Amino acid sequence: xxxxxxxxxxxxxxxxxxxxxxxxxxxxxxxxxxxxxxxxxxxxxxxxxxxxxxxxxxxxxxxxxxxxxxxxxxxxxxxxxxxxxxxxxxxxxxxxxxxxxxxxxxxxxxxxxxxxxxxxxxxxxxxxxxxxxxxxxxxxxxxxxxxxxxxxxxxxxxxxxxxxxxxxxxxxxxxxxxxxxxxxxxxxxxxxxxxxxxxxxxxxxxxxxxxxxxxxxxxxxxxxxxxxxxxxxxxxxxxxxxxxxxxxxxxxxxxxxxxxxxxxxxxxxxxxxxxxxxxxxxxxxxxxxxxxxxxxxxxxxxxxxxxxxxxxxxxxxxxxxxxxxxxxxxxxxxxxxxxxxxxxxxxxxxxxxxxxxxxxxxxxxxxxxxxxxxxxxxxxxxxxxxxxxxxxxx
Numbered sequence: 001x002x003x004x005x006x007x008x009x010x011x012x013x014x015x016x017x018x019x020x021x022x023x024x025x026x027x028x029x030x031x032x033x034x035x036x037x038x039x040x041x042x043x044x045x046x047x048x049x050x051x052x053x054x055x056x057x058x059x060x061x062x063x064x065x066x067x068x069x070x071x072x073x074x075x076x077x078x079x080x081x082x083x084x085x086x087x088x089x090x091x092x093x094x095x096x097x098x099x100x101x102x103x104x105x106x107x108x109x110x111x112x113x114x115x116x117x118x119x120x121x122x123x124x125x126x127x128x129x130x131x132x133x134x135x136x137x138x139x140x141x142x143x144x145x146x147x148x149x150x151x152x153x154x155x156x157x158x159x160x161x162x163x164x165x166x167x168x169x170x171x172x173x174x175x176x177x178x179x180x181x182x183x184x185x186x187x188x189x190x191x192x193x194x195x196x197x198x199x200x201x202x203x204x205x206x207x208x209x210x211x212x213x214x215x216x217x218x219x220x221x222x223x224x225x226x227x228x229x230x231x232x233x234x235x236x237x238x239x240x241x242x243x244x245x246x247x248x249x250x251x252x253x254x255x256x257x258x259x260x261x262x263x264x265x266x267x268x269x270x271x272x273x274x275x276x277x278x279x280x281x282x283x284x285x286x287x288x289x290x291x292x293x294x295x296x297x298x299x300x301x302x303x304x305x306x307x308x309x310x311x312x313x314x315x316x317x318x319x320x321x322x323x324x325x326x327x328x329x330x331x332x333x334x335x336x337x338x339x340x341x342x343x344x345x346x347x348x349x350x351x352x353x354x355x356x357x358x359x360x361x362x363x364x365x366x367x368x369x370x371x372x373x374x375x376x377x378x379x380x381x382x383x384x385x386x387x388x389x390x391x392x393x394x
Contacts, residue, residue, distance in 0.1 A: 008034070008092045008377060011115070012041040012052065013082065013106060015061045015099035017200035017233055018272040020044030022121060022167045022366075023097050027051055029370035034377065039095075040085060042078060044235055056081045059235040061102070075102065082106060091115050092377050096140075098123070104132055107139040116380050118373055120144045122161075126153050133157045142376055144369050147313065148359055162372060165365035168272075169357070172279055174257035181258045185250050191225040192340050195259045195282065196249070199269030200233035207289045207327075209241050212267045214329040215336070216249065223341060229263070231256050264346060265339035267332060270307050274319060278310035278356040283339035283349045285320045287327045310356050318352045 014023040024046035027039050031051065039051065044058040056078040060071070079102070086094070086109060093116045096103040100123035110117045119140045125132045126149075136143065136159050143161045145151055151163040182189040194216060198209040209230070216228045228249040232242060245251050252259065260266065260280040268274055270288040277284045286308045306312050308319045320335040338345035 008037045009089055010037055010039050010093055010095060010377070011082070011086060011089075011091050012039045012043065012047075012095040012097070013099065013103055014041075014043050014047060014097035015058050015102055017044065017235065019097040019099055019121065020046045020058055021171060023047045023052075023095075024050040025167060025171065025366045026095070026097075026120065026370055026373070029366055030373055033370060034374045037092075037377065040089075041095075042082065046234075055085055061099075078102070079105075083109060086110065086115065087113055093118055093380055095120060095373065097121050100124075100129070100132060104135045104139075107135060111139040116141045116376070118142050118144070118376050120369060120373075121146055122150055122154065126150065133159070142372070144372055146360075146365065147309070148361070149313075163361075164369040164372065165361040165363075166275070167365045167369070168276055168279055169360060169363040170366045172257055172276060174261040174280065176255075176258050178262045181255065181262055185229065185252065185255065187227050187229070187250065188225075191227050192223070193259075193263045194219070194226060194228040194336075194340060195263035195266035195268075196228055196230035197256075197266060197268040197273050198230065199271065200236070200273075202236060202239075204269045204271075205236065205241060208269055208287055209245060211287070211327055211329060211332065213245060213248070215267060215332040218329045218333045219337065219340070226340070229259050231259055264341075265336050267336060270321065272309070275309040275356070278313075278319070278353045279360075281350045281353055283336075283346050283353075285322060285332055285335045285339075287322045287332065289324055289327045310353060313356050313359050314352065316352075318349060 012023060014020050020043055023043050027047060027050040030037055038053065040053040040055055042056045042058050043052045043054060048054050060074045061078055094110045096107060096117060096119045098121040107117050117140045122143055122145045123132055137157060140159060143154055143159050144164045145154065145161055146164060146166040148163065151161050154161040179189045187193065196212045198205045198212055220226050230245050230249055230251045232251055232253050242251055260277050260282045263282060265283040266277055268277060268284050268286050270286040274284060274286050288307055306317065307321055310319050311317055322331055322335060339349060
């Protein structure tokens, strides 16, 4: 893994699907500006394709709620790999992308061994886990935020912060017309289409996909021409749930943006996908379901009125949010039916969602954050002496 002495080594860690997407674009853009940078770390298939020297794959690390024992073992393995690399290599900086449970611990280690930290996509401490602000203040040298209200929040807390805009404005690229898309996937362009997005983690899919499919069946009783497409996120394993879904609807591993663009409405796991839907004008219903204990803890800790990014950005409930025990086929069908079959309701919500794009600013976030990181790297002197041994970090 060692290369020439002239390289600029950067550790980068992203542990979730959205972070992998943003990290891949960042790696590509930085290496266009500063070709000597070599990125090592944790990432998914997109970051690996962009040139990441992978120390541990991101796919098995993505967790919603409390991790299982097997997930805890994998997180420990990933931590050992990163810790050993961090304390054994002359690194210029560490880039952390979201994934706060892991990355804030890593930020503390970076501070102890003297490696500067650039954090991209802030932990949502304005919503919960406010104690994490202390770690951000002490251990993060520069924070690049993607939501408009975050800059003021973090600066008031003493964190050096730059608002770069949201990278999704650069990454949403639906290219197919409705007619061509429907022709490719075997649907009718003349009948309403329901998009189904059950999440990017196996636990989300297990909790939501069966209910989303039952909702589709319920809606079809009154609307037999209704069609549905489920999008299977990259990195998800093939299992019996997806096999069952394929018996009655289309399941796609691509065309996510086309589905968002052309579906009359969508059922979604709450997450980054809701922001993608908002930017593409997709009327949607967001569902959120955790284990009972994890949901109990979340209710104690969460301090914001909404769970979806579009609603938080707009400051109102534009996207219906259905939580925990209320996530039933009957409730979901009730919420989404107007978006699917009533033109006026659909157009009203699309108009409101249009404000999200305005509030996030213009495109170019990926370029801006890459330039910011390159300036950060150039301003950071290489270490003059070897970092401490691994034993010093215990």
